[in-house]
Amino acid sequence: MTVLNVVQAVNHALREEMTRNDKVVILGEDVGIDGGVFRATEGLYQEFGPNRVIDTPLAESGIIGVSIGMALYGLRPVPEIQFMDFIYPGFDQIQSELAKFRYRSGGQYTTPVVIRTPYGGGIKGSHYHSQSTEAFFTHTPGLKVVIPATPYDAKGLLTSAMRDPDPILFLEPKKIYRTVRGEVPNDEYTVPIGKANIAREGNDVVVFAYGAMLHVALEAAELAAAKGINVEVVDIRTLAPFDIETIINSVKKTGRVIILHEACKTCGFGAEIAAQIAERCILNLKAPILRVAGFDVPFPYVLEDEYMPNAPRVLAAVEKVYNF
């Protein structure tokens, strides 16, 4: 075991998988000599050379389109998009191409590409370095969407992603790149895609969260415990396809549901969880489902702290459903 932060865990996963599988290649802006603007690929260019870690021109549709071609040819590209906010020039390649190749070719062609990109607020990055638009991508059949919240999961999920037969959008919560540290095995291990994690057990209320918001949920759970409310926290981890069984079990156990994400509330991923709960176990609910989410506004700059969901806001929602 070694204590690592999230970005170090990502780096370890990349290095180890590149060592095991010479088909894994990294490409993106500044990922080579510079090691990436967040240093996720630090040292890899020096270790694996320019044919495995490829600095690209500044063009996201090119990075993703070229990755698709490499995957069709048999490589395992792991492109980095520098910030999720810059992914949109490549959206056509993700939506119309990457996610559709297996289906449209009748299973002849596959595109196992893992797109890594830092997402989310909390770094005073303003509108264009802070957004969480995972819902655009969870609405895309053929694509998997994975979001780790701990160093352990970052390494284990990324390793699984690089061995998965399907294309994956791997969203890295940049707010906790360096602030969350944890023990990570030195040996090879994987964390399964498609499985949620019960990060804290409780009986009174369940909070569903992912990414940086997991830690806000855990903080709120501590505050609630001091008030005698026993909160369960579930880390969704894979948004597409998400773990319906764990979600429904926690709803049945607690009967009170908070869904937490920093993305805009309307049509956010929380809406899907709420709808699934309503369809499957509405009669198990003791209170309305509440969402604690980002506001339906462009991501702010100076008022970021007001925008981002925090533990007091989650606690207020927990108390509201508890006392309903």
Next chain:
Amino acid sequence: MTLELLQVIKPSGESVAKMEPEIPKDELRRLYHVMVLTRNLDTRGLQLQRQGRIGFYIGCLGQEAAHIGSVYALKPEDWVFPAYREVGAMLLRGITLNQLLDHYFANSEDVQKGRQLTNLFGVKTANYVTGSAPIATQIPQAVGAALAAKIRGDPIVTLTYFGDGATSENDFHTGMNFAGVYKTPIVFFCLNNHWAISLPVERQTASETIAIKAQAYGFEGIRVDGNDILAVYRTTKDAVEKARKGGGPTLIEAVTYRMGPHSSSDDPKRYRTEQELEEWQKRDPLARFRKYLERKGMWSEADEKKTQDETNREIDEAVQHAEKLPKPALETLFTDVYAEMPWNLEEQLRELREEKRQGGCDN
């Protein structure tokens, strides 16, 4: 260089001897045969749509020399990233009439399981990648495959087809730029057919030619008479050999004409004149190559009749076979979205089966 239009066969059928590529007689005859097969299949495709027997058709009338001549310059291990107006390229790559007609009818034998509009087709064993309707998206992908081959040390070339309209898209410029930077073994093959649905090429670009755009990306652009199969072959072969030797990419602009509608849903009379079409009909690529072969004593009236009859009979047989087959199975609506079907798709398939069962269907 980029303004010249390379030509080997004049419209009269006479040729420029020093420009003629070395192709054996049997191969020349085979190329013409594939052109005829393509023309007849294309005609039949549009007819089948008009008769309501297939849902949609998008054709390549007038562009046969451009795509058949170019794909002939490739080796089997090379990769093609097509657009959708390259039916003859599919045939020459070994994709069979049965495979194509099963796809046109979107039946249970269609290798793509009835999931794509007509001529958005690919067969992996032919190294012919399944295309899509968004324009120019295949261009950076072709660069990626070429880059992968270069990294792996495989001596293969990729060739990607696109139209003049595609040169307005971001992905054209991005793909060209990446290829220039990495010097990938690729041929960018633009079928400049003068029309992107209703817009003439002058409304796509203010550049004097499309070929000239290559200069900005640091490699060569060449214009060729796209209705002259030998000129197309010669040009493409040079570009492919250059790429294979590590010389990097080439942009080829094949100047041709879309003699038919954009698709079965389009009426070109709304935006272009009959006179313009008639001018290009005089430059028909099949008529020109046939005249060339006849002048060389390689083709006769009897050959022509035999080829027309044979190709039409083969098409008939493939149509009859394809039309009899049922639709793909219900579950193919849900398979191949992912390698393994996730719970939500399994659930939706169960619900659809139940709906069908209650409705009295047993699909």
